[in-house]
Amino acid sequence: xxxxxxxxxxxxxxxxxxxxLELEVAARxxxxxxxxxxxxxxxxxxxxxxxxxxxxxxxxxxxxxPNAEVIxxxxxxxxPADAIVLVPHDTFGMDLAPGLSIKLDSAFVAxxxxxxxxxxGNLKIVRxxxxxxxxxxxxxxxxxxxxxxxxxxxxxxxESKGAGGxxxxxxxxxxxxxxxxxxxxxxxxxxxxxxxxxxSEILVSVGRGIEDQDNLExxxxxxxxxxxxVSCSRPIVDAKWLEKARQVGTSGxxxxxxxxxxxxxxxxxxxxxxxxxxxxxxxVNKNAKAPIFQMADLGVVADILEFVPELAExxxxxx
Amino acid sequence: MEILVCVKRVPDTSENEIxxxxxxxxxERDDLVYSVNEWDNYAVEEAIQIRDKVGGSVTVVTVGDDxxxxxxxxxxxxxxxxxxxxxxxxxxxxxxxxxxxILKAEVEKGNYDVIFTGALADDxxxxxxxxxxxxxxxxxxxxxxxxxxxxxxxxxxGREIExxxxxxxxxxxxxxxxxxxGINEPxxxxxxxxxxxxxxxxxxxxxxxxxxxxxxxxxxxAKVKCTDYFVPEMGEGAEMLEGSTDEILEELVKRLKEKGxxx
Ligand SMILES: Cc1cc2nc3c(=O)[nH]c(=O)nc-3n(C[C@H](O)[C@H](O)[C@H](O)COP(=O)(O)OP(=O)(O)OC[C@H]3O[C@@H](n4cnc5c(N)ncnc54)[C@H](O)[C@@H]3O)c2cc1C
Ligand SMILES: Nc1ncnc2c1ncn2[C@@H]1O[C@H](COP(=O)(O)O)[C@@H](O)[C@H]1O
Numbered sequence: 001x002x003x004x005x006x007x008x009x010x011x012x013x014x015x016x017x018x019x020x021l022e023l024e025v026a027a028r029x030x031x032x033x034x035x036x037x038x039x040x041x042x043x044x045x046x047x048x049x050x051x052x053x054x055x056x057x058x059x060x061x062x063x064x065x066p067n068a069e070v071i072x073x074x075x076x077x078x079x080p081a082d083a084i085v086l087v088p089h090d091t092f093g094m095d096l097a098p099g100l101s102i103k104l105d106s107a108f109v110a111x112x113x114x115x116x117x118x119x120x121g122n123l124k125i126v127r128x129x130x131x132x133x134x135x136x137x138x139x140x141x142x143x144x145x146x147x148x149x150x151x152x153x154x155x156x157x158x159e160s161k162g163a164g165g166x167x168x169x170x171x172x173x174x175x176x177x178x179x180x181x182x183x184x185x186x187x188x189x190x191x192x193x194x195x196x197x198x199x200s201e202i203l204v205s206v207g208r209g210i211e212d213q214d215n216l217e218x219x220x221x222x223x224x225x226x227x228x229x230v231s232c233s234r235p236i237v238d239a240k241w242l243e244k245a246r247q248v249g250t251s252g253x254x255x256x257x258x259x260x261x262x263x264x265x266x267x268x269x270x271x272x273x274x275x276x277x278x279x280x281x282x283x284v285n286k287n288a289k290a291p292i293f294q295m296a297d298l299g300v301v302a303d304i305l306e307f308v309p310e311l312a313e314x315x316x317x318x319x
Numbered sequence: 320m321e322i323l324v325c326v327k328r329v330p331d332t333s334e335n336e337i338x339x340x341x342x343x344x345x346x347e348r349d350d351l352v353y354s355v356n357e358w359d360n361y362a363v364e365e366a367i368q369i370r371d372k373v374g375g376s377v378t379v380v381t382v383g384d385d386x387x388x389x390x391x392x393x394x395x396x397x398x399x400x401x402x403x404x405x406x407x408x409x410x411x412x413x414x415x416x417x418x419x420x421i422l423k424a425e426v427e428k429g430n431y432d433v434i435f436t437g438a439l440a441d442d443x444x445x446x447x448x449x450x451x452x453x454x455x456x457x458x459x460x461x462x463x464x465x466x467x468x469x470x471x472x473x474x475x476x477g478r479e480i481e482x483x484x485x486x487x488x489x490x491x492x493x494x495x496x497x498x499x500x501g502i503n504e505p506x507x508x509x510x511x512x513x514x515x516x517x518x519x520x521x522x523x524x525x526x527x528x529x530x531x532x533x534x535x536x537x538x539x540x541a542k543v544k545c546t547d548y549f550v551p552e553m554g555e556g557a558e559m560l561e562g563s564t565d566e567i568l569e570e571l572v573k574r575l576k577e578k579g580x581x582x
Pocket of ligand 2: 324325326327356358359380381382383415418435436437438439440441442443444445446447448
């Protein structure tokens with residue numbers, strides 16, 4: 001029997017997120033014959049956009065800021081008990097999905113990077129653990145439905161837009177959409193920093209491998225030698241060694257340099273998710289098995305504390 | 320304010336190279352260095368700061384084995400008032416829902432205003448907090464990077480969202496919050512601090528004490544199971560520069576020049 005799969009559509013400023021098309025592809029990896037329904041809590045414009053790629057769109061009309069608590073209640077009201085629900089694994093999806101699975105009494109799998117079909121009522125899933133250092137196959141019992149969070153960017157979208165889908169208004173079935181125990185107040189925008197790394201062509205990016213704030217000096221020297229700007233991974237900002245505006249990643253800046261030097265950075269998807277435009281990535285890491293080496297173009301296994309000063313010197317010598 | 324913080328003992332990925340065991344059933348655990356999940360230290364620090372400001376107490380709890388006691392002691396050395404170990408053979412092999420169900424039973428024995436979890440642990444899931452909240456029917460916010468706890472009915476919390484922006488919410492108590500790194504600077508714990516709490520008694524609760532049916536948790540209750548581990552292969556992988564340091568440096572500078580990496 002073909003599965004009924006639902007895809008939760010994230011959107012912003014009246015436009016569907018990139019993940020909208022990725023979830024549709026993911027659904028067909030679960031079951032090629034599945035009937036896939038997009039769920040849009042939002043405007044007609046988003047529904048129409050999404051209907052180009054999904055045969056069916058369920059609409060819940062709302063102009064409100066997406067509040068996971070409210071949306072969870074609405075989804076529980078409209079979804080069939082054994083539904084398979086796909087949700088993007090972004091900050092909203094992380095807020096919504098685990099609790100949704102409890103309320104639907106279904107299985108939950110987070111941050112899925114691969115899907116290998118259904119066998120004997122179990123969905124075979126690929127995930128990563130230990131910051132991407134080990135991959136694992138997970139078997140998920142879908143007999144009572146499942147909520148599956150899909151990593152953004154893990155599935156290549158199908159851009160053909162030939163679905164010509166219909167929009168079904170489910171607003172009446174969704175129940176009361178007012179906020180109760182959790183009330184949205186406002187969004188506080190990130191502060192601008194000294195440099196705008198989103199405009200940099202050369203980024204010298206430093207991660208936890210730098211070990212100590214004082215060692216940042218060698219990174220500054222290399223950046224000066226190559227004529228680039230210093231950026232970093234999240235732990236450097238958490239430790240308050242560099243300002244937030246220099247953080248590359250999903251919760252930091254999205255950068256589009258020509259060349260990206262990743263120094264002592266392991267290569268988590270939240271970090272790599274902030275690097276766009278296919279730059280030339282050079283990774284220096286002391287661990288030959290660091291995941292960054294699978295994503296970089298060029299790799300050097302070395303201790304950055306020794307290698308970076310040598311590199312700066314060589315650049316100055318050969319410039 | 321009575322605060323419960325859920326903590327987990329995990330392999331320290333910055334200290335270890337993670338290897339997969341011979342038959343691919345697990346990672347190689349023999350020589351691993353373990354520590355407290357990074358996110359949980361931020362959660363405990365936040366709890367301690369709130370307690371020191373408005374009064375109350377901080378309890379740390381973990382679902383684990385005897386060795387997990389060490390992470391409870393570490394968090395007590397940081398300043399948590401009490402530790403509780405939830406341990407039973409029946410808990411082995413629990414999925415996220417199982418862990419949340421075990422924690423829920425312990426929450427119901429207490430009288431907590433706020434429950435903290437970390438935003439994420441070694442399994443990269445970020446699921447236990449949201450599940451626990453839904454099971455308790457408490458409001459929930461994930462990825463919390465700011466807490467303003469001045470009221471005993473409701474608190475204001477900031478959630479981290481994409482692009483470094485922050486979403487502010489007002490949440491009714493009791494609630495569950497998952498804490499994101501960077502919310503504070505967790506204090507350092509020295510060996511002396513650990514010694515001070517070395518002999519404090521830590522109660523252990525099993526399935527029977529918690530009134531949990533053994534087949535509802537553990538492997539028996541799990542809908543989600545890891546079947547095998549393997550080394551990830553993503554893309555083609557980098558071209559690795561090899562040779563003497565000087566050869567590597569020379570080649571690297573040449574490439575950087577070619578690709579526009581030197582101005
Ligand atoms: C919701 C959410 C959002 C997030 N957003 C972001 C984000 O925007 N940006 C971001 O970066 N992270 C983000 N993270 C965190 C992310 O998951 C990782 O924890 C983080 O990227 C790891 O940073 P890192 O690579 O510097 O540190 P680690 O993962 O600790 O890696 C350090 C690396 O340095 C190497 N190393 C150590 N010493 C040396 C040495 N002397 N020489 C050479 N190499 C050395 C190690 O082998 C290791 O590979 C987010 C997490 C969550 C949950
Ligand atoms: N075994 C456990 N015992 C106590 N708390 C846990 C356990 N596993 C996960 N948690 C909590 O849930 C958070 C997120 O973990 P996870 O959902 O597994 O990614 C952790 O930071 C802990 O606060």
